[in-house]
Amino acid sequence: MTGGRLLGFTLMAATLALIVVGTVWPNQSGASVIDARARMEVSGSSPEGVVNNLLVQIGRRDWESAYASLANKAEFTEPEFIRDVNGSNGGLRTFADVDGFDIQPLHASSDQATIRASLRWASVVGSFTDSRDLNVMRTGDRWQVAWPIAKEVRVPPQVIPVNYLRWDVIDRGPGEDWGRQDVEDPHVRIVAMHPVERGGGVVVLGELLNEDVVPAFVTVRASLLGKDASLATADSFDKISHVLLPKQVSPFRIDFPEIRLPQVDSVRIQPTSSLVGASADPVIGIESQKLNPVPDSSLSGTLVNQSGQVVNVAHVLGTFYDNTGQILWVADQYPSSALLPQTPQPFTIPLPADIANKVKNYRVVVSTYSSDRLR
Amino acid sequence: MRFALLFLMVASAAIAEAQSPLQFPPSVEVGVAFSVPTTGSGPASLYIVGPSYILRRKIELGESIAFAANDLQIAGHYVALVVANTNTPTPISESAQFDVTPAQRVATVSFLAKPSRLSVSAPNGISGVAYVFDVFHNWILQPQPVTFQMTDSSGHSESRSTTARNGVAWAKMNSAPKAGIAQFEAVAGTGAEAIKEKRVVQEVPGDPCSIRMSARANGQRVALETDPVRDCSGNPVPDGTIVTFTESHPGGQSTVDVPLKRGIARTEMPAVPGAVISVASGVVMGNEIRWGGGRSGGL
Numbered sequence: 001m002t003g004g005r006l007l008g009f010t011l012m013a014a015t016l017a018l019i020v021v022g023t024v025w026p027n028q029s030g031a032s033v034i035d036a037r038a039r040m041e042v043s044g045s046s047p048e049g050v051v052n053n054l055l056v057q058i059g060r061r062d063w064e065s066a067y068a069s070l071a072n073k074a075e076f077t078e079p080e081f082i083r084d085v086n087g088s089n090g091g092l093r094t095f096a097d098v099d100g101f102d103i104q105p106l107h108a109s110s111d112q113a114t115i116r117a118s119l120r121w122a123s124v125v126g127s128f129t130d131s132r133d134l135n136v137m138r139t140g141d142r143w144q145v146a147w148p149i150a151k152e153v154r155v156p157p158q159v160i161p162v163n164y165l166r167w168d169v170i171d172r173g174p175g176e177d178w179g180r181q182d183v184e185d186p187h188v189r190i191v192a193m194h195p196v197e198r199g200g201g202v203v204v205l206g207e208l209l210n211e212d213v214v215p216a217f218v219t220v221r222a223s224l225l226g227k228d229a230s231l232a233t234a235d236s237f238d239k240i241s242h243v244l245l246p247k248q249v250s251p252f253r254i255d256f257p258e259i260r261l262p263q264v265d266s267v268r269i270q271p272t273s274s275l276v277g278a279s280a281d282p283v284i285g286i287e288s289q290k291l292n293p294v295p296d297s298s299l300s301g302t303l304v305n306q307s308g309q310v311v312n313v314a315h316v317l318g319t320f321y322d323n324t325g326q327i328l329w330v331a332d333q334y335p336s337s338a339l340l341p342q343t344p345q346p347f348t349i350p351l352p353a354d355i356a357n358k359v360k361n362y363r364v365v366v367s368t369y370s371s372d373r374l375r
Numbered sequence: 376m377r378f379a380l381l382f383l384m385v386a387s388a389a390i391a392e393a394q395s396p397l398q399f400p401p402s403v404e405v406g407v408a409f410s411v412p413t414t415g416s417g418p419a420s421l422y423i424v425g426p427s428y429i430l431r432r433k434i435e436l437g438e439s440i441a442f443a444a445n446d447l448q449i450a451g452h453y454v455a456l457v458v459a460n461t462n463t464p465t466p467i468s469e470s471a472q473f474d475v476t477p478a479q480r481v482a483t484v485s486f487l488a489k490p491s492r493l494s495v496s497a498p499n500g501i502s503g504v505a506y507v508f509d510v511f512h513n514w515i516l517q518p519q520p521v522t523f524q525m526t527d528s529s530g531h532s533e534s535r536s537t538t539a540r541n542g543v544a545w546a547k548m549n550s551a552p553k554a555g556i557a558q559f560e561a562v563a564g565t566g567a568e569a570i571k572e573k574r575v576v577q578e579v580p581g582d583p584c585s586i587r588m589s590a591r592a593n594g595q596r597v598a599l600e601t602d603p604v605r606d607c608s609g610n611p612v613p614d615g616t617i618v619t620f621t622e623s624h625p626g627g628q629s630t631v632d633v634p635l636k637r638g639i640a641r642t643e644m645p646a647v648p649g650a651v652i653s654v655a656s657g658v659v660m661g662n663e664i665r666w667g668g669g670r671s672g673g674l
Contacts, residue, residue: 290627
C-alpha cells in the first residue's frame with residue numbers, strides 16, 4: 001500500500017514537472033506548420049520579435065491578428081492587406097502557402113528599426129520569395145510594424161477592342177472508314193539542340209519551332225544513348241512553352257541529373273505535337289529586359305498584359321546564348337501575381353553566375369494561363 | 376463448336392487430294408449465283424468451310440445444291456463437305472475444294488491522302504493511295520484503272536492515271552501555288568461504274584517572304600505595325616501567325632510576340648531614343664528601324 005502511494009506521488013510529480021517544462025520551454029518543432037525551423041510567436045518587446053510574430057500570423061493566415069497588430073492599419077483595410085500579402089485575381093500566390101521566412105535587421109535605433117522580411121512561398125510550380133523592408137516603430141512600450149502595402153494599380157475604365165482569334169479542332173469521328181482522312185498534326189521542328197554538363201548531370205537545351213499554320217501542343221522527349229544502350233529518357237515537363245502558335249519558338253530544357261556527359265554517345269530528340277484549340281490572345285509585352293551582373297545574376301524585366309483580360313498565371317522562359325549563338329542555358333520563372341490589363345508586372349529569372357558571365361544575347365517568351373481556358 | 380470446326384478441318388485436310396465426286400467449279404465469283412449437282416439419295420448435310428466463314432445446310436442427295444448470289448461473300452479458298460445423315464462410323468461421303476474470287480467491279484475505294492495540310496508550291500508533296508474493294512469489301516487483286524485528280528482552289532486541276540495492281544494504286548501530286556482548299560479525288564473504274572472518293576487538302580501559305588514594319592510615335596510609346604504579311608507566292612500569311620518585335624538599346628531590350636490579325640501585326644513598345652527595333656516571324660527576319668534615327672535596311 002505504501003509502495004503504491006509512493007508510485008502515485010512520483011508519477012504525479014513527474015507529470016507536473018513535465019507540464020512546467022513544456023510551458024516554459026515549449027517544443028518548437030511541432031509548434032508551427034509554416035516554418036521547418038519552427039518559430040512561434042515570441043515576446044513583442046523587440047523589433048525582431050514583432051516582425052517574427054507578424055510573419056507567423058501571416059503564415060497561419062491569421063489575417064485578423066496580423067492586421068490588428070500593424071501600426072499603419074488606418075491606411076488600408078484588412079481585405080486590401082490580405083490581397084497585398086496573399087495575392088488576388090487567381091494569381092499563383094493565391095494558391096501558395098508560406099513555407100518559412102527569414103528576418104534580417106537592417107537598421108535599429110531606440111524607437112525605430114528597419115527589418116528585411118523574406119517570406120518563402122511554396123506553390124505547385126516551385127517556391128518563390130517575397131522580400132519586404134519593414135519599418136518597425138515604438139509606440140509607448142510596444143513595437144509595431146508599419147506594413148509597406150503596395151497599392152493596387154487601377155486601370156481607368158475603358159474598352160479595349162480585341163479582334164478575337166482562336167482555333168477549334170474537329171477530329172475524325174468514331175466509326176469512320178479506316179481510310180477516312182483526319183486532321184493533320186502540326187508540323188514542328190527542332191531548330192537547336194545542345195547537351196551540356198551541369199551540376200554533375202547532363203542538361204539538354206534546345207529550341208522548337210511550330211512551322212505550321214495552326215496552334216500546336218508540344219512536348220519534347222530526349223533519350224541519352226550510350227555506346228550500347230539507352231541511358232535515360234526524360235520529357236521537357238514545364239521547361240517549355242507547351243502551346244505554340246504558328247511560327248512561334250519555344251526553348252526547352254531537359255535535365256538528366258544521374259548521367260555524366262562522357263557516358264553519352266548521342267542524343268535522340270523526339271518532338272511531339274498535337275492539334276489544340278487555342279486563342280491568339282492575350283498579347284504580353286516583355287519590356288525593360290536587362291541582365292543583372294553577379295552576385296545577383298539574373299534577367300529581369302516587366303510583363304505588360306496588352307489585352308483587357310486578366311492573366312492568372314504567367315510563365316516566363318529565358319533562353320541565353322553565347323557570342324556564337326549557341327544556347328548556354330534555359331531558365332524560367334512564374335511571377336507570383338496575376339497580370340492585370342495594361343499593368344506592368346516585374347519578373348526575375350535567376351541565372352547561374354558562371355553562365356551569366358558568358359551570356360551575350362538572350363530571348364524571352366511568356367506563356368499564359370487563364371482560369372477560363374488553357375493557353 | 377470448336378470440336379466440330381476442328382473435326383471439319385482435319386477431315387478436309389485428309390481428303391484434300393482425294394478425287395471429289397462433288398462437281399464444284401474450281402472458281403466462282405462473289406455475288407454470282409451457281410449450283411452444284413450431287414449424287415446418291417437421302418438427306419445429308421453440306422458444310423462449306425472458308426476464311427472466317429462456315430456454312431451448314433441440309434440438302435437432299437441427288438438434287439442440285441443452289442447457292443444464291445449473297446451466300447458466299449468472302450473471297451478465298453473454300454472446302455465443301457457432304458455428310459450423309461446415317462449412323463455409319465465414317466459419315467463423310469463427298470468433298471470438294473474451290474476458290475471464291477472478288478468481284479470484278481469496284482464498289483468501294485479506301486483513299487489515303489497525306490498530308491491533309493501542306494504549304495503551297497511543294498513538288499510531289501501530296502501522296503494518294505487508293506485501295507479498291509468489291510461490294511463485299513473483298514480486295515480486288517485484278518488490275519483496275521485508277522485516276523487521281525487534284526483540283527486547287529482556283530479550279531485548276533491536274534490528274535494522273537494509273538493502274539491498281541494487287542489492289543493498290545498510288546500517285547504523288549504537286550501542291551498549287553495558290554493557297555486554299557484543294558479537292559483530291561481518286562476514281563476507280565470507268566464510265567458509269569466508276570467509283571469516286573474525295574479528300575480535302577488544305578494548301579496553306581509558306582513562310583513569310585518579307586516582313587516590313589513601320590513605326591510612329593504614340594505619346595511615350597512607339598506604335599509598330601507591319602505591312603500585310605505574304606509568302607513568296609503572294610498568299611497572305613494566315614492570321615494567328617506570330618510576329619516578334621524586338622527593341623534593343625544599351626539599357627536592355629523589349630520583345631513582344633504578336634499574332635497576325637487581318638494580315639497585320641501591330642503593337643506598342645516603349646519609345647527609347649536610339650533603340651533599334653526589328654521584326655521577325657519564325658526564322659524569317661524583316662526590316663529594322665532605328666527609333667529617332669530613321670529606317671535601316673531589311674536583313
